Amino acid sequence: MKMKIPQWAVIGIAVALGMALPGCKEKTLPHTPGNTMNYPIMLGNQDLAEKFGGLIGLPTSVLISRDGKVVKRYIGEVEKNQLRSDIETQLANAPNAEKPAEPDVTFPELQGGDLALASLKGKVVLVNFWATWCEPCREEIPWLIEFQNKYASQGFTILGVAMDDGGKKVVAPFVQETKFPVDGGQS
Numbered sequence: 001m002k003m004k005i006p007q008w009a010v011i012g013i014a015v016a017l018g019m020a021l022p023g024c025k026e027k028t029l030p031h032t033p034g035n036t037m038n039y040p041i042m043l044g045n046q047d048l049a050e051k052f053g054g055l056i057g058l059p060t061s062v063l064i065s066r067d068g069k070v071v072k073r074y075i076g077e078v079e080k081n082q083l084r085s086d087i088e089t090q091l092a093n094a095p096n097a098e099k100p101a102e103p104d105v106t107f108p109e110l111q112g113g114d115l116a117l118a119s120l121k122g123k124v125v126l127v128n129f130w131a132t133w134c135e136p137c138r139e140e141i142p143w144l145i146e147f148q149n150k151y152a153s154q155g156f157t158i159l160g161v162a163m164d165d166g167g168k169k170v171v172a173p174f175v176q177e178t179k180f181p182v183d184g185g186q187s
Contacts, residue, residue, distance in 0.1 A: 036176070038148050039158035040109065040110075040157070040158075040160065042161045043109070043161075044107075052070070052129075057076055058129060058163065059074075059076065059129060059130045059137040060075050061073070061127065063090060064117070064124065068118065070102070078140065080140075083143065090124040095122050107159060115159070126147075126156075130163065138180075
Protein backbone atom coordinates (compact mmCIF):
# COMPACT_ATOMS: atom_id res chain seq x y z
CA MET A 1 0.00 0.00 0.00
CA LYS A 2 1.36 3.41 -1.02
CA MET A 3 0.97 6.24 1.42
CA LYS A 4 0.92 9.81 0.16
CA ILE A 5 2.73 12.21 2.47
CA PRO A 6 1.42 15.77 2.21
CA GLN A 7 3.93 18.34 0.95
CA TRP A 8 3.51 20.44 4.08
CA ALA A 9 4.66 17.45 6.14
CA VAL A 10 7.76 17.03 3.97
CA ILE A 11 8.56 20.73 4.38
CA GLY A 12 8.02 20.55 8.15
CA ILE A 13 10.25 17.49 8.53
CA ALA A 14 12.97 19.00 6.35
CA VAL A 15 12.92 22.27 8.30
CA ALA A 16 13.02 20.40 11.62
CA LEU A 17 16.05 18.43 10.44
CA GLY A 18 17.77 21.56 9.11
CA MET A 19 17.65 20.32 5.52
CA ALA A 20 17.67 22.78 2.62
CA LEU A 21 14.57 23.00 0.46
CA PRO A 22 14.54 24.08 -3.20
CA GLY A 23 14.82 27.85 -3.29
CA CYS A 24 14.75 28.31 0.49
CA LYS A 25 17.82 29.96 1.89
CA GLU A 26 17.74 32.12 4.94
CA LYS A 27 19.82 35.24 4.73
CA THR A 28 19.37 38.77 5.91
CA LEU A 29 19.65 41.21 3.04
CA PRO A 30 20.48 44.85 3.71
CA HIS A 31 17.77 47.47 3.51
CA THR A 32 18.32 49.53 0.37
CA PRO A 33 16.65 52.64 -1.01
CA GLY A 34 14.00 51.91 -3.61
CA ASN A 35 10.37 50.84 -3.77
CA THR A 36 8.24 48.97 -1.29
CA MET A 37 6.00 46.12 -2.32
CA ASN A 38 3.21 47.81 -4.29
CA TYR A 39 0.83 44.90 -4.66
CA PRO A 40 -1.66 43.34 -2.22
CA ILE A 41 -0.05 41.32 0.57
CA MET A 42 -2.01 38.39 1.96
CA LEU A 43 -1.36 36.20 4.98
CA GLY A 44 -0.96 32.56 4.05
CA ASN A 45 -1.01 29.17 5.73
CA GLN A 46 -0.62 25.55 4.66
CA ASP A 47 -4.35 25.04 4.07
CA LEU A 48 -4.43 27.97 1.67
CA ALA A 49 -1.23 26.78 -0.06
CA GLU A 50 -2.74 23.29 -0.54
CA LYS A 51 -5.48 24.83 -2.71
CA PHE A 52 -2.70 25.77 -5.14
CA GLY A 53 -1.01 22.36 -5.07
CA GLY A 54 1.01 22.85 -1.89
CA LEU A 55 4.49 24.21 -1.39
CA ILE A 56 7.69 22.32 -1.99
CA GLY A 57 9.85 25.37 -1.42
CA LEU A 58 9.76 29.14 -1.44
CA PRO A 59 9.21 31.10 -3.49
CA THR A 60 6.36 29.36 -5.26
CA SER A 61 4.23 31.30 -7.72
CA VAL A 62 1.07 30.46 -9.63
CA LEU A 63 0.03 32.33 -12.78
CA ILE A 64 -3.73 32.57 -13.26
CA SER A 65 -5.36 33.51 -16.57
CA ARG A 66 -8.08 36.11 -17.06
CA ASP A 67 -10.50 33.15 -16.94
CA GLY A 68 -9.42 32.36 -13.40
CA LYS A 69 -7.60 29.16 -14.39
CA VAL A 70 -4.16 28.17 -13.17
CA VAL A 71 -1.96 28.16 -16.27
CA LYS A 72 1.54 27.81 -14.82
CA ARG A 73 3.24 26.98 -11.54
CA TYR A 74 6.78 28.07 -10.67
CA ILE A 75 8.74 26.47 -7.83
CA GLY A 76 11.84 28.31 -6.67
CA GLU A 77 13.09 31.54 -8.14
CA VAL A 78 11.80 31.95 -11.67
CA GLU A 79 13.84 33.40 -14.53
CA LYS A 80 12.78 37.05 -14.94
CA ASN A 81 12.46 37.03 -18.75
CA GLN A 82 10.43 33.81 -18.69
CA LEU A 83 8.01 35.27 -16.15
CA ARG A 84 7.70 38.48 -18.20
CA SER A 85 6.96 36.44 -21.33
CA ASP A 86 4.36 34.29 -19.55
CA ILE A 87 2.62 37.39 -18.14
CA GLU A 88 2.55 39.10 -21.54
CA THR A 89 1.15 35.95 -23.16
CA GLN A 90 -1.70 35.82 -20.64
CA LEU A 91 -2.41 39.55 -20.96
CA ALA A 92 -2.86 39.06 -24.72
CA ASN A 93 -5.66 36.53 -24.14
CA ALA A 94 -9.28 37.60 -23.73
CA PRO A 95 -11.23 36.11 -20.81
CA ASN A 96 -13.84 33.40 -21.33
CA ALA A 97 -16.70 34.39 -19.04
CA GLU A 98 -18.27 30.93 -19.17
CA LYS A 99 -15.52 29.23 -17.18
CA PRO A 100 -15.68 29.32 -13.37
CA ALA A 101 -12.67 30.68 -11.49
CA GLU A 102 -10.50 28.19 -9.65
CA PRO A 103 -9.28 27.49 -7.13
CA ASP A 104 -12.12 28.85 -5.02
CA VAL A 105 -10.09 30.60 -2.35
CA THR A 106 -10.32 33.67 -0.16
CA PHE A 107 -7.15 35.28 1.15
CA PRO A 108 -6.88 37.09 4.49
CA GLU A 109 -5.40 40.52 3.72
CA LEU A 110 -2.47 41.89 5.72
CA GLN A 111 -4.36 45.10 6.48
CA GLY A 112 -7.56 43.26 7.47
CA GLY A 113 -10.46 41.98 5.46
CA ASP A 114 -10.57 39.23 2.88
CA LEU A 115 -10.03 39.03 -0.85
CA ALA A 116 -11.72 36.35 -2.94
CA LEU A 117 -9.66 35.18 -5.91
CA ALA A 118 -12.90 35.02 -7.91
CA SER A 119 -13.23 38.82 -7.52
CA LEU A 120 -10.14 39.18 -9.74
CA LYS A 121 -11.62 37.27 -12.68
CA GLY A 122 -10.82 39.17 -15.86
CA LYS A 123 -7.34 40.01 -14.57
CA VAL A 124 -4.15 38.05 -14.99
CA VAL A 125 -3.01 37.22 -11.45
CA LEU A 126 0.32 36.01 -10.13
CA VAL A 127 -0.07 34.44 -6.69
CA ASN A 128 3.40 34.58 -5.14
CA PHE A 129 4.04 32.56 -1.95
CA TRP A 130 7.03 34.05 -0.11
CA ALA A 131 8.50 34.68 3.34
CA THR A 132 10.44 37.58 4.83
CA TRP A 133 13.41 35.30 5.63
CA CYS A 134 13.62 33.66 2.18
CA GLU A 135 16.57 35.02 0.16
CA PRO A 136 15.27 33.97 -3.31
CA CYS A 137 11.88 35.46 -2.44
CA ARG A 138 13.51 38.78 -1.62
CA GLU A 139 15.62 38.64 -4.78
CA GLU A 140 12.56 38.36 -7.03
CA ILE A 141 10.44 41.01 -5.24
CA PRO A 142 12.02 43.88 -7.28
CA TRP A 143 10.93 42.11 -10.48
CA LEU A 144 7.43 41.69 -9.10
CA ILE A 145 7.27 45.39 -8.22
CA GLU A 146 8.51 46.21 -11.73
CA PHE A 147 5.90 43.92 -13.35
CA GLN A 148 3.11 45.35 -11.19
CA ASN A 149 4.11 48.88 -12.25
CA LYS A 150 4.39 47.93 -15.92
CA TYR A 151 1.32 45.71 -16.40
CA ALA A 152 -1.28 46.87 -13.83
CA SER A 153 -3.00 49.13 -16.37
CA GLN A 154 -3.38 46.10 -18.67
CA GLY A 155 -5.26 44.05 -16.07
CA PHE A 156 -2.42 42.38 -14.16
CA THR A 157 -1.97 42.07 -10.42
CA ILE A 158 0.20 40.18 -8.00
CA LEU A 159 -1.00 38.74 -4.72
CA GLY A 160 1.95 38.33 -2.37
CA VAL A 161 1.07 35.55 0.08
CA ALA A 162 3.38 35.76 3.10
CA MET A 163 3.99 32.36 4.68
CA ASP A 164 5.85 33.57 7.80
CA ASP A 165 4.97 31.71 10.99
CA GLY A 166 4.85 35.06 12.84
CA GLY A 167 2.05 36.29 10.58
CA LYS A 168 1.12 39.97 10.62
CA LYS A 169 3.49 40.92 13.46
CA VAL A 170 6.46 39.88 11.27
CA VAL A 171 5.12 40.69 7.81
CA ALA A 172 3.63 44.17 8.39
CA PRO A 173 6.88 45.82 9.55
CA PHE A 174 8.81 44.11 6.75
CA VAL A 175 6.40 45.37 4.07
CA GLN A 176 6.32 48.91 5.49
CA GLU A 177 10.05 49.31 6.11
CA THR A 178 11.89 47.27 3.49
CA LYS A 179 12.80 49.05 0.26
CA PHE A 180 13.82 47.20 -2.89
CA PRO A 181 15.96 48.48 -5.73
CA VAL A 182 13.69 48.34 -8.77
CA ASP A 183 15.05 48.50 -12.29
CA GLY A 184 12.43 50.25 -14.39
CA GLY A 185 14.28 49.18 -17.54
CA GLN A 186 13.77 46.12 -19.68
CA SER A 187 16.61 44.03 -18.24
